[in-house]
Amino acid sequence: MTCARRDTMLMALHCGEPATADCDECARALADESMFVRAVESGLAGIRAPRISSLVRAKIAPRVRRPVRRPATSAAPFAIAAAALLASVALVIALFPKKPTEPVVRAVPPRQLEPTVPELPKPEPVKPEPKPPEPEPVRPHEPEPKPPEPPVKPPPEQPEPRPPEKPPQKTIEQPAAEIAAVVRSGALSVAGRKMTGSISIPAGTEFRADGRVRLEFANAAITLDAGSKGSLDVNAIALTDGEMLVDAPGSTPLELRLATPVRSASPVGRFVAFARPDAIFVDEGAARSGTMVLAEGRQYRLGAEPVAVKRTLGEKWKSSMARETVLWSCDFDSGKAPKGVSIDALFAQKAVKTTKIEANPFYYAHVRLLSDDRKLFVAKPATHIRFRYFVKKATALTVQTQNLSKDENFEVTIAEPIVGEWTTVTLRVMDLPVNPGGKKAVVEAGDVFPWMRWLVGAPGKEAEAIIDDLQVLEITR
Numbered sequence: 349m350t351c352a353r354r355d356t357m358l359m360a361l362h363c364g365e366p367a368t369a370d371c372d373e374c375a376r377a378l379a380d381e382s383m384f385v386r387a388v389e390s391g392l393a394g395i396r397a398p399r400i401s402s403l404v405r406a407k408i409a410p411r412v413r414r415p416v417r418r419p420a421t422s423a424a425p426f427a428i429a430a431a432a433l434l435a436s437v438a439l440v441i442a443l444f445p446k447k448p449t450e451p452v453v454r455a456v457p458p459r460q461l462e463p464t465v466p467e468l469p470k471p472e473p474v475k476p477e478p479k480p481p482e483p484e485p486v487r488p489h490e491p492e493p494k495p496p497e498p499p500v501k502p503p504p505e506q507p508e509p510r511p512p513e514k515p516p517q518k519t520i521e522q523p524a525a526e527i528a529a530v531v532r533s534g535a536l537s538v539a540g541r542k543m544t545g546s547i548s549i550p551a552g553t554e555f556r557a558d559g560r561v562r563l564e565f566a567n568a569a570i571t572l573d574a575g576s577k578g579s580l581d582v583n584a585i586a587l588t589d590g591e592m593l594v595d596a597p598g599s600t601p602l603e604l605r606l607a608t609p610v611r612s613a614s615p616v617g618r619f620v621a622f623a624r625p626d627a628i629f630v631d632e633g634a635a636r637s638g639t640m641v642l643a644e645g646r647q648y649r650l651g652a653e654p655v656a657v658k659r660t661l662g663e664k665w666k667s668s669m670a671r672e673t674v675l676w677s678c679d680f681d682s683g684k685a686p687k688g689v690s691i692d693a694l695f696a697q698k699a700v701k702t703t704k705i706e707a708n709p710f711y712y713a714h715v716r717l718l719s720d721d722r723k724l725f726v727a728k729p730a731t732h733i734r735f736r737y738f739v740k741k742a743t744a745l746t747v748q749t750q751n752l753s754k755d756e757n758f759e760v761t762i763a764e765p766i767v768g769e770w771t772t773v774t775l776r777v778m779d780l781p782v783n784p785g786g787k788k789a790v791v792e793a794g795d796v797f798p799w800m801r802w803l804v805g806a807p808g809k810e811a812e813a814i815i816d817d818l819q820v821l822e823i824t825r
Contacts, residue, residue, distance in 0.1 A: 535561065584604075587604070607626045608652075616775070647661055680695065693715040699814045743811040
């Protein structure tokens with residue numbers, strides 16, 4: 349018969365009789381070597397049965413003898429015999445029924461479950477500790493070479509920001525300042541007009557002197573030679589051609605704009621100078637050009653550095669200078685005091701030198717002149733005192749005189765005298781100030797002055813001055 353689960357014909361022999369079985373039983377029967385050999389020999393099973401492993405085939409195939417196929421016989425006798433057998437069996441069962449048998453209960457020993465032992469983690473193999481490396485010999489410390497610094501790239505040039513464009517502004521031209529002056533004699537030609545008396549001209553406007561012109565400007569008396577050209581500005585006069593004479597107090601703010609600007613260097617006294625555009629001669633007082641002091645009695649060529657040169661200026665101006673009348677003088681050339689005058693000083697080099705004052709709380713030394721009749725001079729509007737001084741080092745020089753009529757001292761101090769140069773000082777008596785700390789008083793015409801003196805230094809501070817060419821005179825212009 350054909351197996352219900354296989355496509356191959358499987359046959360087994362049970363007591364020499366053919367029988368059918370499912371695939372599992374056929375497989376177990378055929379697995380027996382002797383049964384398989386008998387089946388093969390009887391032609392009931394093939395050597396190629398799929399349930400037989402290749403190992404069994406290889407083992408039993410040489411011993412199998414192929415049976416000789418015989419022609420098939422009829423199955424009728426076998427069927428009759430089988431039916432008779434089955435009928436006899438059924439009759440026996442019916443006649444002798446079997447007592448019900450109790451089912452045999454076989455004690456099945458309980459299955460002992462093996463205890464499950466949890467698997468423990470395997471211990472990790474212990475690694476041997478590595479031996480410490482042998483210390484290397486210590487080498488002397490060598491500084492590590494510094495890596496080369498990368499080149500510094502200059503920052504990229506940024507274009508300069510342009511200033512914001514300002515809208516064009518309308519410039520309003522300011523009118524030039526008007527300069528006032530007084531023409532005392534002659535006339536000035538300004539822009540084709542001749543001007544005399546009190547005039548007012550725009551600053552910087554050029555003028556030309558028609559003849560010799562005497563002009564009062566910036567508290568100074570200025571005399572212009574005929575044909576001279578120049579211009580006026582605030583407290584300044586510029587000379588571009590010709591010559592001029594300047595007679596002014598030492599404290600004048602006037603600036604002479606020549607090749608280089610020149611100012612008075614004598615804040616006290618009188619400043620007298622002759623000038624042309626490239627040169628100047630200081631007749632009295634002192635002048636300053638830049639940082640250089642132009643001493644009295646010398647002519648200088650002006651430039652980057654003024655240079656003293658031979659005098660060529662001033663001779664033709666004598667008729668234009670102020671008239672002077674000497675009332676009293678003392679040049680000390682004889683080495684004696686003039687008649688009627690007592691001198692408290694030291695005579696030296698045809699002059700008088702200051703002598704130390706005893707027990708004076710303000711000054712160190714002085715030169716003192718005292719009139720025997722207590723009337724050294726009398727004040728008048730044109731009365732002046734003139735003298736020359738020389739100091740070796742910077743020290744204040746004070747000129748002091750007593751006003752007998754006011755019973756008070758009047759004095760003036762030259763705080764910064766010219767050092768190392770003989771310098772002339774001319775003082776107007778009516779302009780002398782009263783002694784600081786004294787009573788309020790002014791010099792009036794007719795006041796009597798019995799003495800005068802020159803004081804230098806302070807207690808404990810030695811100083812010295814030399815005085816010469818003392819004059820009391822009247823000056824009129």
